Amino acid sequence: IRGYYETAALGLTDHAPESWAGVRWFQNETEAGKVIRDAQVRMRDSGADHFDWVFLTTQGSI
16 A cells, blocks of 8 residues: 555645655555554554554654
8 A cells, every 4th residue: 555655745836755654655645554553553542462463653753
């Protein structure tokens, strides 16, 4: 899902964005990113195994 959004974001600009700009935009500004972050937090808080939720988003995002 994130790759689709990042590709779409590149089509909206005439220059190369700074490193991780697409990831930050996806995670912080799109509804899909917010849903994935929320799922990650809920999984973590419910006691799910670390490796079941940690890779849903980039490190340090929650």
